[in-house]
Amino acid sequence: MRLISYRHQGRAGVGVMAGDDAFVSLGAAAPDLPANLRLIIALPDWQARVRRAVEGRKPDLRLADVKLDPVIIDPNAIWALALNYQSHLDETGLTTSKEYPQIFLRHAQSQVGAGEPILCPPPSVGRAYDYEGELAVVIGRGGRFIPRDKAMDHVAGYSIYNEGSVREFQSHNRQFGLGKNFERSGSFGPWLMTPDEFGNPYEKLVMTRLNGKTRQRESIGHLIFKVEDLIHYLSLGHKLRPGDVIVTGTPGALKPDAGDREAQIEAHVKTGGVQYAGRVHMKPGDVCEVEIEGLGILRNPVIADEAGYRPD
Amino acid sequence: MRLISYRHQGRAGVGVMAGDDAFVSLGAAAPDLPANLRLIIALPDWQARVRRAVEGRKPDLRLADVKLDPVIIDPNAIWALALNYQSHLDETGLTTSKEYPQIFLRHAQSQVGAGEPILCPPPSVGRAYDYEGELAVVIGRGGRFIPRDKAMDHVAGYSIYNEGSVREFQSHNRQFGLGKNFERSGSFGPWLMTPDEFGNPYEKLVMTRLNGKTRQRESIGHLIFKVEDLIHYLSLGHKLRPGDVIVTGTPGALKPDAGDREAQIEAHVKTGGVQYAGRVHMKPGDVCEVEIEGLGILRNPVIADEAGYRPD
Numbered sequence: 001m002r003l004i005s006y007r008h009q010g011r012a013g014v015g016v017m018a019g020d021d022a023f024v025s026l027g028a029a030a031p032d033l034p035a036n037l038r039l040i041i042a043l044p045d046w047q048a049r050v051r052r053a054v055e056g057r058k059p060d061l062r063l064a065d066v067k068l069d070p071v072i073i074d075p076n077a078i079w080a081l082a083l084n085y086q087s088h089l090d091e092t093g094l095t096t097s098k099e100y101p102q103i104f105l106r107h108a109q110s111q112v113g114a115g116e117p118i119l120c121p122p123p124s125v126g127r128a129y130d131y132e133g134e135l136a137v138v139i140g141r142g143g144r145f146i147p148r149d150k151a152m153d154h155v156a157g158y159s160i161y162n163e164g165s166v167r168e169f170q171s172h173n174r175q176f177g178l179g180k181n182f183e184r185s186g187s188f189g190p191w192l193m194t195p196d197e198f199g200n201p202y203e204k205l206v207m208t209r210l211n212g213k214t215r216q217r218e219s220i221g222h223l224i225f226k227v228e229d230l231i232h233y234l235s236l237g238h239k240l241r242p243g244d245v246i247v248t249g250t251p252g253a254l255k256p257d258a259g260d261r262e263a264q265i266e267a268h269v270k271t272g273g274v275q276y277a278g279r280v281h282m283k284p285g286d287v288c289e290v291e292i293e294g295l296g297i298l299r300n301p302v303i304a305d306e307a308g309y310r311p312d
Numbered sequence: 313m314r315l316i317s318y319r320h321q322g323r324a325g326v327g328v329m330a331g332d333d334a335f336v337s338l339g340a341a342a343p344d345l346p347a348n349l350r351l352i353i354a355l356p357d358w359q360a361r362v363r364r365a366v367e368g369r370k371p372d373l374r375l376a377d378v379k380l381d382p383v384i385i386d387p388n389a390i391w392a393l394a395l396n397y398q399s400h401l402d403e404t405g406l407t408t409s410k411e412y413p414q415i416f417l418r419h420a421q422s423q424v425g426a427g428e429p430i431l432c433p434p435p436s437v438g439r440a441y442d443y444e445g446e447l448a449v450v451i452g453r454g455g456r457f458i459p460r461d462k463a464m465d466h467v468a469g470y471s472i473y474n475e476g477s478v479r480e481f482q483s484h485n486r487q488f489g490l491g492k493n494f495e496r497s498g499s500f501g502p503w504l505m506t507p508d509e510f511g512n513p514y515e516k517l518v519m520t521r522l523n524g525k526t527r528q529r530e531s532i533g534h535l536i537f538k539v540e541d542l543i544h545y546l547s548l549g550h551k552l553r554p555g556d557v558i559v560t561g562t563p564g565a566l567k568p569d570a571g572d573r574e575a576q577i578e579a580h581v582k583t584g585g586v587q588y589a590g591r592v593h594m595k596p597g598d599v600c601e602v603e604i605e606g607l608g609i610l611r612n613p614v615i616a617d618e619a620g621y622r623p624d
Contacts, residue, residue, distance in 0.1 A: 077419040082487055096485060103489030105417040107389040109551065125548050142624035144495070150621065169549055173408060175394055175488060177415030182549040183456070236437050237481055237494040239421065239624065309462065312454035312551065 001051065002191040002296070003157075005037050005073050005113070006066040012073065014040060015061065016050060017191060022059035029053040037192065038072050038243030041140045041156040047194065068113035070188040071159045072138060076241045078106040079234055080163060080180065081134075084224050084249025091252040091279075101225040101233055106163070106247070110181040114189035114298050119305040120284050121166055121182060128167035129185070129282045129302075132250035133208035133216050133290035135201055136161040137227050138192055139244040144235050151231035154240060157192040158201060160298040161247045162208075162290045164282070187290075187300045188245070201227065204293040206251065211286055218251035220292070225249075253279050313363065314503040314608075315469075317349050317385050317425070318378040324385070326352060327373065328362060329503060334371035341365040349504065350384050350555030353452045353468040359506065380425035382500040383471045384450060388553045390418040391546055392475060392492065393446075396536050396561025403564040403591075413537040413545055418475070418559070422493040426501035426610050431617040432596050433478055433494060440479035441497070441594045441614075444562035445520035445528050445602035447513055448473040449539050450504055451556040456547050463543035466552060469504040470513060472610040473559045474520075474602045476594070499602075499612045500557070513539065516605040518563065523598055530563035532604070537561075565591050 002017040008025075014037045015023035026033050026040075030053035033040055040046050082102040083089050089096060096102050112118060120129050140156025164186040170179025198204075202221035207214060225233070230246050260280055282288055284304035291297045314329040320337075326349045327335035338345055338352075342365035345352055352358050394414040395401050401408060408414050424430060432441050452468025476498040482491025510516075514533035519526055537545070542558050572592055594600055596616035603609045 076421055077493070079489070082485075100484035102485035102487050104487040105419060105489065105493070107417060109388055109553070121549065144622045144624075145620055146623070147621060150623075154623070166549065172412035173394075173414035174486060175414050175416040177391070177417065178546060178549045181389070181417070183551050185549075234490060237433070237478065237490045237497075239495050239622075241421070241624070308457055309459060310456045310551075311458070311462075311466070312456075312553070 001047070001194045001197060003037055003050070004191045005069040005071055007069055008061065008066045012036065012069065016054045018059040021064070022062045024054045024057050024059050025061050026050065026053060028060055029057050036074070038074055041138070042242035068115050068189050070108065070111045070113050071192050072243045072245060073108065075108060075243045075245050077238070078108065078245045078247065079230070080104055080106050080247040081225065081230070081249035082176070085218060085222050085251040086224065087218060087222070087252030088250055101230060104176045104180060106181055106186065109183060111186040111188045112184050112300065114187065114300065116187070116300060117303040118162070118164055118187055118288070118300045119182065119184045120282055120302050121305050122307040124307055126166040126168045127281065130165050130167060130279055131208050131210060131215065131282055131288050131290070132163035132165055133206050134161040134163050134250050135206060135220050135248045135292060136188060137246040137248060139240045139246070140242055142239060142241040144239050146231050146235040146240065148228040148232045151228040152195070154231055155195055155227070156242070157194045158198045158295060159188060159192050160190070160290050160292050160295060162187040162288060162298055162300065163247055163250060183305065187298055189298050190296055193295050198295055204295070207291045209289045209291070210280060210282065215253050215280065216251055217254060222251065223248055256280060313359070313506045313509060315349055315362070316503045317381040317383055319381055320373065320378045324348065324381065328366045330371040333376070334374045336366045336369045336371050337373050338362065338365060340372055341369050348386070350386055353450070354554035380427050380501050382420065382423045382425050383504050384555045384557060385420065387420060387555045387557050389550070390420065390557045390559065391542070392416055392418050392559040393537065393542070393561035394488070397530060397534050397563040398536065399530060399534070399564030400562055413542060416488045416492060418493055418498065421495060423498040423500045424496050424612065426499065426612065428499070428612060429615040430474070430476055430499055430600070430612045431494065431496045432594055432614050433617050434619040436619055438478040438480045439593065440591070442477050442479060442591055443520050443522060443527065443594055443600050443602070444475035444477055445518050446473040446475050446562050447518060447532050447560045447604060448500060449558040449560060451552045451558070452554055454551055454553040456551050458543050458547040458552065460540040460544045463540040464507070466543055467507055467539070468554070469506045470510050470607060471500060471504050472502070472602050472604050472607060474499040474600060474610055474612065475559055475562060495617065499610055501610050502608055505607050510607055516607070519603045521601045521603070522592060522594065527565050527592065528563050529566060534563065535560055568592060
């Protein structure tokens with residue numbers, strides 16, 4: 001089952017995909033369920049209720065008619081992983097603890113849904129705006145001190161994340177803070193896929209394409225800290241809650257080829273400490289896609305953010 | 313004017329303090345205003361509307377009759393500062409950029425309101441659970457690319473933060489992530505004080521007392537990156553929104569005295585890389601108070617969190 005959070009005529013709704021272009025809106029099929037995916041997956045019997053509600057119904061809306069929101073629009077916390085693939089350690093020359101994952105937070109305003117434009121910072125602010133294709137895990141049942149062998153029971157489903165990063169700000173100081181939380185710099189979607197449909201995440205590839213050219217391609221099986229490890233670790237300190245998101249980290253980029261020469265020059269601009277020699281940055285006019293095998297494609301156009309004082 | 317977020321008979325409300333023990337509930341005085349402080353301060357004329365609503369009214373509830381929530385219960389983002397006082401740099405032996413602030417995020421479940429217990433981790437999880445008394449700034453008017461000389465126009469008011477930190481987890485890896493976001497480890501309150509009433513933050517002292525003994529005492533004027541700098545910097549990447557919180561960083565602790573000898577032994581337990589030689593950690597049964605001159609006192613009892621699998 002694949003569930004989307006969408007906006008239609010200004011109203012938020014949750015839908016269940018039927019094929020790849022259309023869906024059943026739960027507002028029509030199950031008016032007793034909340035119109036919010038975080039609240040739905042907090043219900044202990046949510047999967048059975050949703051399946052019953054959509055059984056035998058024809059899709060009533062098309063993806064083309066709505067805007068997709070981030071899969072969870074109002075998560076309690078978005079936990080993100082730094083340096084969780086060896087290939088990303090290799091390309092950055094950085095190190096990480098072998099014992100403990102490296103974790104930071106994103107907030108909900110730093111992300112958009114599938115199809116929505118993501119914002120490239122003005123050149124005066126940052127030039128190294130990078131894609132990071134990642135597997136996102138959405139918590140269903142919450143808990144504290146979750147043992148590794150129970151961790152997967154707490155997963156509502158999986159999604160795709162483009163953990164867009166502004167390298168200059170990420171490396172201004174030791175904590176990533178703002179560089180990982182630029183306005184609408186990341187993307188989360190297109191849908192939540194339940195574990196029964198997705199299968200074993202460690203047998204799938206994550207791939208990132210910029211303007212159609214593959215830039216990342218790696219098995220999710222190469223995660224250093226696996227989903228079970230992350231759920232266990234986080235729950236030692238934090239009560240995981242329905243709708244909490246764990247963005248599991250990004251693999252290294254593929255090596256640039258001869259055709260990337262010009263882009264590479266740009267990529268080699270010193271970014272204040274962290275250099276990603278193989279990276280071709282995102283710029284306005286690009287289209288970035290992150291695909292996870294069997295899960296789907298998260299596609300976003302890149303548009304220019306503007307500088308200048310804008311009180312709100 | 314001092315505004316509180318509270319819970320009375322299970323319902324959330326906003327109040328305006330009248331003296332130090334009682335308040336006017338806005339639910340009664342201004343039923344047309346939202347029952348949520350973040351939404352109130354998003355209204356362009358909120359101060360005038362609130363003042364009109366409470367003028368001449370007698371307080372209708374006492375602090376003793378309600379539970380205080382964090383001042384903003386549902387902020388879009390809580391930005392927190394690492395190493396923003398020289399005295400904290402000195403005690404940790406760490407360094408920071410002179411050009412750019414060091415920023416991380418907290419999430420709303422890591423904090424409680426004034427008077428509510430904060431949770432000390434079980435010893436099996438962490439032993440170095442530390443107070444960090446700080447000035448909190450709450451954004452009123454949002455914006456992007458806010459110049460330093462307009463920054464203070466975007467402040468709704470000030471509050472007090474105990475940025476409770478679990479040092480072992482903070483230093484498990486380079487990003488603070490979980491160590492700064494333990495369940496109910498921090499505190500935010502007791503109220504939002506408007507800038508006209510608080511005056512110049514840089515002329516005030518921040519003081520932390522553990523069981524009545526002063527542990528931190530420093531002028532907020534010693535902030536390395538000032539409130540204006542932080543608002544400007546954050547707005548380069550993020551659209552500041554009403555209710556965003558900026559927790560400005562903590563000063564170093566005072567040197568322990570002879571009476572602290574036993575506590576100090578505990579304090580010297582190696583905490584995985586970050587040692588705070590002068591720190592007396594918080595433990596169950598303690599009471600921690602952070603006071604900011606002219607703003608108030610944020611007081612919380614410390615209770616023990618429990619280990620063990622608790623699915624939710």
